[in-house]
Amino acid sequence: MIAVFGSTGTLGTALRKTLKNAKFHTRKDFDVENIRGLEGFLEKFLDGVSVVINSIAYTNVSLAEKERERCYNINFVFPKILAEFCERNGIKLIHISTDYVFDGKVGLYTEDDKPNPISWYGKTKTLSEEAVLSICTNSYVIRTSWVFGENGKNFFSTMPLKLIKNEDIYTHDEQLVCPTPADFLAKNILKVLEKSPGIYHITGKTPITPFEGTVLIKDAIRSNSKIYIIKPDLAIRPKTSILLDTKLNIEKPPFVESILEYIKTLKTSPSEQLP
Numbered sequence: 626m627i628a629v630f631g632s633t634g635t636l637g638t639a640l641r642k643t644l645k646n647a648k649f650h651t652r653k654d655f656d657v658e659n660i661r662g663l664e665g666f667l668e669k670f671l672d673g674v675s676v677v678i679n680s681i682a683y684t685n686v687s688l689a690e691k692e693r694e695r696c697y698n699i700n701f702v703f704p705k706i707l708a709e710f711c712e713r714n715g716i717k718l719i720h721i722s723t724d725y726v727f728d729g730k731v732g733l734y735t736e737d738d739k740p741n742p743i744s745w746y747g748k749t750k751t752l753s754e755e756a757v758l759s760i761c762t763n764s765y766v767i768r769t770s771w772v773f774g775e776n777g778k779n780f781f782s783t784m785p786l787k788l789i790k791n792e793d794i795y796t797h798d799e800q801l802v803c804p805t806p807a808d809f810l811a812k813n814i815l816k817v818l819e820k821s822p823g824i825y826h827i828t829g830k831t832p833i834t835p836f837e838g839t840v841l842i843k844d845a846i847r848s849n850s851k852i853y854i855i856k857p858d859l860a861i862r863p864k865t866s867i868l869l870d871t872k873l874n875i876e877k878p879p880f881v882e883s884i885l886e887y888i889k890t891l892k893t894s895p896s897e898q899l900p
Contacts, residue, residue, distance in 0.1 A: 626673050627815075630657070630707070631680035635777035636721065639811035640678065648674065657681060657703045658695070667710045677711055678814060679704055680721045682750070684779075686861060689746040700749035701756065708760040717763040719814060724770040724802065724828075726751045729863025732801070735871050736768075736824040744861035754824070765817040767810075768868055770828045774807030775890055780835055785888050788839070788848040797857040798836035801865040803828040806883040813875050826868040830877035841881050846888070 631637045632649035641649060648670065655666040671677065682700055683689060689696040704720055711718040725747035726740035740751045757764045773781035780796065781804045787794055805828045817825050833841075839852055870877075878886075 627676045627678065628671055628674040629678045629680065631682065631721075633776065634680060634682075635772050635774045635779075635782060635807045636680045636810060638776045639774055639807035640680070640814070642808070643811040658698055660698065660702060660706070663703070663706055664710070667707070671710065671714070671716065674716060676717045676719065676815075676818070677707065678719045678721070679707055682721065682723075683746070686725065686744055686746045687858065689744065689749070690861065693745055696745060697749050700746070701752045704753040705756040705760065708757045708764060711764070712761045715763075717765070717818065718757060718761045719765045719767060719817060720753065720757045722754050722766050722768045723747070723750050724768060724866035724868050725863060726754065726768065727863050727866050729800075729859075729866050732865035733867045733869055734826075735869045736826055737871075743863065746861075747863075758823070762822065764822050765820075766824045767814060767817060768824065768826050769805050769810055770866065770868055771802045771804040772807050772810060773804055773884075774887060777807065781838065781884070784835075784839055785842060785846075785884060786891050788843055788846060788850050789888070789891070791849040794839050794843075794850050794852045795855050796835040796839050796852065797855055798834040799857050799859060799864060800862060801832050801834055801867065803830065803832055803867055804838065804880060804884075805829045806878060806887060808886075809878055809883065813873070816873055816875065820872065823872075825872050826870045827873065827875060828868045828870070828877070829880055829883060831880035832867050833880055838880060838884070842884050845881055845885060 627647040683696040728741045
């Protein structure tokens with residue numbers, strides 16, 4: 626039996642479609658910020674479970690600089706306690722992490738490169754990686770990048786619908802990333818269990834800036850949206866953070882192709898259909 630934490634987010638929604646017989650935790654079941662009651666909940670919820678996927682994360686990079694304690698508790702304290710529980714009970718743990726554990730100066734990162742986060746969000750995720758791997762014998766850390774899909778609130782999740790509606794887009798061209806389709810990530814997560822415990826990278830195929838991605842999709846769907854370039858806060862964001870997959874060697878979907886597949890899932894009214 627597989628259990629999933631964070632099942633209402635972007636990746637969690639995709640995992641619900643992929644893993645038909647798994648147990649899915651939501652905040653309504655238990656708020657993981659309630660550290661005092663966590664052990665008791667885990668005893669009940671993970672009874673009979675052999676694999677746990679933790680996709681819970683505080684991901685608002687800017688707000689994390691202000692809500693440090695909350696970010697710390699969600700991104701570090703919860704995975705640490707979860708890892709301790711999994712270790713005691715012989716459960717395999719798959720923990721989802723991020724390209725933001727790197728500072729973006731090198732640009733291309735393998736699984737063995739040393740993290741050097743520049744944001745509080747990145748620091749808490751780095752701490753969680755270290756805790757999970759050091760505490761739980763059968764643990765796997767999957768780093769990914771800019772996951773987009775249903776129920777997503779980030780740029781590549783929300784931008785396509787705005788283009789369909791011909792709304793103005795405000796973006797920048799100063800970060801180079803590999804956007805990752807949530808469905809693709811969900812379908813490949815369990816492949817790490819065929820390997821030794823450790824760190825793995827799973828991302829989309831195409832290195833691209835948010836501006837470049839917007840232009841490509843705008844042209845592909847013949848949107849009339851106007852695109853405006855704004856200045857990003859790169860003080861807390863890696864400028865180039867391409868995650869190289871040197872261990873799994875998974876065939877990756879191209880950016881435009883995967884975005885167009887995602888667009889098919891968007892709920893639009895008849896007047897908002899693609900050209």
